[in-house]
Amino acid sequence: MRWDELDELLRAALSKEVAEGAKGLSGLEERVVRELARRSTHQRFWTRVRDFFTRPTPRWALAGALAALLIGFALGRLTAPPALPQWSPNLFVIAAPGARSVAVVGDFSAWQPIPLSDPDGDGIWMASIPLPPGRYEYAFIVDGKWVGQDPLADEYLRTFGEYVSVRYIGGGRADLSS
């Protein structure tokens, strides 16, 4: 037998074998499509479950944000440090977390430092200085550095190249100047 004859025999034998086995492939299209559709539905279900938890709708997002706000507020109330003393014109207060020493200097003290304290260690330093009505210039000294702009000041000045804060006690500038 020549090689090409054997080749033909091989082709014929394989064709017969595949043709016989392929009888079982009847309806394969439907089975594949059905399985893919089932997987797609299954996948959509889990996608919805996942989306429910990971991609909240605006309504759920709003509800979640509100809940977080309420929880945060409640926790804040529970863990908040003691309330700050009510602000008054006599209260000098500055946020200086991590500072070792904070003082206020002003014309009311002849520019001598008056130490501020931070008893609860939250970084808010304060001192209440009883002052008669009037206009006062002042600045804070935080770890030796000049901090001339107090956010609670009524106005700022530049003196000697540095800012100083101005506070009016016992009435506004107009009241005091009149």
Next chain:
Amino acid sequence: MPAEELELIQRSLNGDLEAWGEIVSRYKEAVFAVTLSILRNYADAEDATQDAFIRAYENLRKYDLSRKFSTWLFTVAANVAKNALRKRRRAKDPPLPEMDGDPAEEAYGDLRLEAVRQAVAELPETYRAPIVLYYWHGLPLEEIGEVLGLPVGTVKTRLHRARALIRAKLVQEGVIRDAVG
């Protein structure tokens, strides 16, 4: 690639399962031949064929449209069948003797064809798949190498060895009397 087939693939990519069903219809026999060549068992090959089409659909986005679609599909099918074969070997489940032909048919049909079929079935899987892809699919050696993940040189040697083994078997069984020349 024919425009019609490209359209079917593009529709399938857009989630049109009917289009994919048409692809299945066109290629099911060819894919079955690939899985059968590796698994040598009709039932397993049918399952692997179904799995191959599902796997191919799920990975259709990875298909490079510049490649020949059938080659890519056969590669997916060969990989699915090889995985099934590995699972079967791990389970130590011998292939079912389903490949035996109908006794009545053997008695009255072409005994030579049946003997050749049996000789092919007894080839190791590494030789059987190239034989089927070459003789049944008519694939060029380069595509066989692509489908099976083999260098072309290896495909050539395996085809030569496979044919020699088949011939030896047929001579041994007296199906062919003379040496192949």
